[in-house]
Amino acid sequence: MKMENDKDQILEKLQDYYSVVFDDELLNEIAEIGVYRRYDKGRTMIEIGDELSEIPLILDGAVKIIREDSKKDEILMYFLERGDTCAISFVNCINKNKSIFRGEVEKDTECIMIPVRKIEEWLIKYRSWRQFIVDSYHNRMLEMVEAIDSLAFMNLDDRLYKYLTDKVKIMRNFNLHVKHQEIADDLNTSRVVISRLLKKLERSGKIKLGRNKIKIIDL
């Protein structure tokens, strides 16, 4: 009885973003197999080196995917949001590899976890699942290329502005609650530099600064 209830709740949540992606039979099976989970903002969902045994289907929220080097320097790769999954972790799963990224919860996140076995099984069983995984892999690839491009071809001013506008989209809010130091960490630079560039953006009227907050005025 309780099980049925859980299943129905999961199914209901799935409808919002995944009913167009998956057919009914698959949707039903996901609801049956998947485990609903909530992650609070600030938590680490996955750490570099961790072994994956399941992958998340994001229902709501956002997860920041970070790459870190041996010297603890880090750089933001991309965000996962509703409707996303991480196909990178999916391939990791199948090969029983360790995660090459860290996932930090940027915004309270709801997701459904799918165990590896099912991921593989469904790949054969459902065309819509196959499509979803391939699309997801492609999207991760595009986002990584974007990350490389901005790193290689953009100066810090533009990278910073892109960072801010991306974040506005992810958070669905023009008022960002973020410290200069956190931005510096994400872009792998120093706080002083970020503070100066932000001041410049404020002077040009694109943003408004406050303690622990930044308001983006025009996109």
Next chain:
DNA sequence: ACATTAAGTGATT
């Protein structure tokens, strides 16, 4: 009132 943390700035490399 004092300590702590975040942000602003000039000078130097």
Next chain:
DNA sequence: AATCACTTAATGT
């Protein structure tokens, strides 16, 4: 663009 060294401002106890 990074670092240092310092100031100023906001917030917590």
